[in-house]
Amino acid sequence: MCGIVGYIGNKDCVRFLVDGLKRVEYRGYDSAGILIYRKNTAEHFLVKNVGKIIELEKSISSNLSGNIGIAHTRWATHGEPNHKNSHPHVSNDGNIFLVHNGIIENYTSLKKKLEKTGFTFYSETDTEILVNLIQHYYKGDIEKAVKEALLDVKGTYGIGVFCLNEPDKLIAARLGSPLLIGIGKNENYFASDPSSVLKKTSEVVYMQDREIAVITKDSVVHKTLDDELLEKSIEKISFELTDIEKSGYDHFMLKEIFEQPKTITDSMRGRLLLEEGTTKLGGLNEHPEIYNSLINADKIYIVACGTSWHSALIGEYMLEEYAKIPVEVEYASEFRYRDPIITPKTVVIAISQSGETADTLAAIKEAKRKGAVVLGICNVVGSSISKETDAGVYLHAGPEIGVASTKAFTSQVIVLALITIDIARRKHLSFRQGYKIVKELKILPALVESILENSAVIKEIAKKFSSAKNFLYLGRGYNFPVALEGALKLKEISYIHAEGYPAAEMKHGPIALIDENMPVIFIAIKDTIYDKVITNIKEVKARNGVVISIASYGDEEIDLISDYVIKIPDTTNLLSPILTVIPLQLLAYYIAVEKGYNVDMPRNLAKSVTVE
Numbered sequence: 001m002c003g004i005v006g007y008i009g010n011k012d013c014v015r016f017l018v019d020g021l022k023r024v025e026y027r028g029y030d031s032a033g034i035l036i037y038r039k040n041t042a043e044h045f046l047v048k049n050v051g052k053i054i055e056l057e058k059s060i061s062s063n064l065s066g067n068i069g070i071a072h073t074r075w076a077t078h079g080e081p082n083h084k085n086s087h088p089h090v091s092n093d094g095n096i097f098l099v100h101n102g103i104i105e106n107y108t109s110l111k112k113k114l115e116k117t118g119f120t121f122y123s124e125t126d127t128e129i130l131v132n133l134i135q136h137y138y139k140g141d142i143e144k145a146v147k148e149a150l151l152d153v154k155g156t157y158g159i160g161v162f163c164l165n166e167p168d169k170l171i172a173a174r175l176g177s178p179l180l181i182g183i184g185k186n187e188n189y190f191a192s193d194p195s196s197v198l199k200k201t202s203e204v205v206y207m208q209d210r211e212i213a214v215i216t217k218d219s220v221v222h223k224t225l226d227d228e229l230l231e232k233s234i235e236k237i238s239f240e241l242t243d244i245e246k247s248g249y250d251h252f253m254l255k256e257i258f259e260q261p262k263t264i265t266d267s268m269r270g271r272l273l274l275e276e277g278t279t280k281l282g283g284l285n286e287h288p289e290i291y292n293s294l295i296n297a298d299k300i301y302i303v304a305c306g307t308s309w310h311s312a313l314i315g316e317y318m319l320e321e322y323a324k325i326p327v328e329v330e331y332a333s334e335f336r337y338r339d340p341i342i343t344p345k346t347v348v349i350a351i352s353q354s355g356e357t358a359d360t361l362a363a364i365k366e367a368k369r370k371g372a373v374v375l376g377i378c379n380v381v382g383s384s385i386s387k388e389t390d391a392g393v394y395l396h397a398g399p400e401i402g403v404a405s406t407k408a409f410t411s412q413v414i415v416l417a418l419i420t421i422d423i424a425r426r427k428h429l430s431f432r433q434g435y436k437i438v439k440e441l442k443i444l445p446a447l448v449e450s451i452l453e454n455s456a457v458i459k460e461i462a463k464k465f466s467s468a469k470n471f472l473y474l475g476r477g478y479n480f481p482v483a484l485e486g487a488l489k490l491k492e493i494s495y496i497h498a499e500g501y502p503a504a505e506m507k508h509g510p511i512a513l514i515d516e517n518m519p520v521i522f523i524a525i526k527d528t529i530y531d532k533v534i535t536n537i538k539e540v541k542a543r544n545g546v547v548i549s550i551a552s553y554g555d556e557e558i559d560l561i562s563d564y565v566i567k568i569p570d571t572t573n574l575l576s577p578i579l580t581v582i583p584l585q586l587l588a589y590y591i592a593v594e595k596g597y598n599v600d601m602p603r604n605l606a607k608s609v610t611v612e
């Protein structure tokens with residue numbers, strides 16, 4: 001969603017700020033702006049634009065330079081994307097500039113209070129209220145004024161503040177919206193995402209909730225909002241520049257699809273114990289008490305959104321079949337507002353690629369309020385969800401930039417399998433069964449590679465169906481959630497309507513849609529319910545539906561009843577989603593490209609949804 005970048009030093013920072021914004025373009029936005037201050041002439045320049053950063057660049061005059069600046073990409077929440085609603089916002093007296101991610105929930109009451117004291121508002125944003133609240137408290141000390149204003153605020157924020165009266169410093173503060181300080185030499189930076197500062201530094205300090213930082217070119221002072229000085233440790237950004245570049249691929253999504261043999265390997269690294277026929281997860285073993293709660297749980301809730309919710313459904317099948325623990329998968333947004341029954345033996349697992357999804361964070365807080373032990377499965381190291389949970393497991397899939405999640409999904413399924421096997425082996429799963437699954441895990445990256453090598457076949461099928469108006473995705477058992485995920489991928493990036501269903505459920509309604517224009521994608525691998533899926537395929541064919549099957553190598557029967565077949569290798573049942581999803585990711589990608597869409601930045605979508 002929104003992105004923030006800031007710089008203070010001696011060098012010209014215009015390029016750094018614009019490039020920093022470009023690094024977070026993938027998160028989704030609809031306007032952008034920049035405030036630049038030039039020390040030697042004490043001049044400042046505010047440039048804002050609706051639309052893409054390239055438009056902002058066009059509006060920035062070629063001789064604009066300055067050595068302090070704050071910049072922002074906005075994803076509209078309060079008020080439409082237009083010039084006056086874009087950030088940075090400026091206080092009525094023209095002295096204070098603010099960039100803000102998050103939502104000020106009590107903005108209406110704050111606005112009324114400020115209006116009574118003579119303030120005027122020109123935009124529809126909550127941010128303009130905050131910058132004027134800071135002005136309201138400003139008596140010559142910007143740090144103090146920011147603190148006082150933030151104590152009045154209810155909601156979430158990651159903010160960057162610049163004050164013309166005190167041009168030797170920038171102020172940053174956070175509550176529920178990520179912010180970090182980049183440490184440079186005679187210059188410092190702040191940003192909402194580490195990728196925005198990585199070109200300059202890999203040394204960062206992650207801010208925590210209710211913290212404020214006073215940043216000059218030579219120093220960074222961290223405090224709590226209550227003025228307590230903090231000693232913060234400097235951390236290294238856990239990825240490299242090449243991880244956030246396209247490296248020759250046309251899109252990040254394609255790069256991330258093709259990276260999966262590596263990311264799957266990375267998610268398993270050091271976690272497989274073949275000789276013992278089991279797995280181990282440091283993030284859980286280091287917290288034995290918390291892990292024991294999971295092993296001995298009599299009920300697990302898994303909360304997540306979108307693609308992470310689909311991997312949660314696969315986790316439900318795994319944990320119930322192998323670990324024998326009842327599992328309920330909930331949309332995080334629903335869990336939070338209903339009254340889930342949490343007993344002393346209930347454990348909640350939250351799954352999130354970004355670790356910043358507001359609905360999932362809120363569900364975690366609700367679960368904790370009710371006394372549950374909460375575990376996290378996250379990709380982004382140091383993210384809000386990883387901090388908010390009692391313990392957890394990282395995916396180690398590297399930064400995922402394509403808005404349509406691909407490699408995070410396969411890594412989530414891997415991590416869920418690793419947890420399942422460890423718990424199951426501690427209970428009743430035999431060495432022989434455990435050994436067989438771990439052996440399959442080891443060869444999984446090579447199997448994924450072999451599917452990717454076959455991408456030309458999928459590209460051809462994509463060309464044939466790019467003008468279809470509707471798609472139906474059907475699968476059973478472990479591959480029912482994959483049908484949902486395949487449909488979501490197609491909807492997100494090609495804007496084609498697609499539905500995922502359990503294959504048998506088709507005859508209870510969706511069968512009415514089937515005709516010669518309706519491509520139906522079947523996940524029909526040779527597993528225990530293969531014969532049932534074949535029956536479902538025949539039902540579609542009997543109604544002139546067009547069938548595209550994802551099937552096992554060596555299956556000849558399927559060739560006779562499908563219009564198109566994509567063959568993949570076999571693996572054990574609980575790992576099959578990792579193989580079946582790959583052709584569906586590629587199919588969605590190639591269809592969207594065929595239609596000429598911007599795959600990495602689909603309309604209306606944000607990479608991490610930080611509002612509820």
Ligand code: AGP
Pocket residue numbers: 305306307308351352353354355356357360403404405406492605606607608609
């Ligand atoms: C996936 O392709 C989506 N863009 C979206 O559904 C995403 O999975 C969802 O917003 C959850 O994000 P998270 O995993 O970062 O919490």
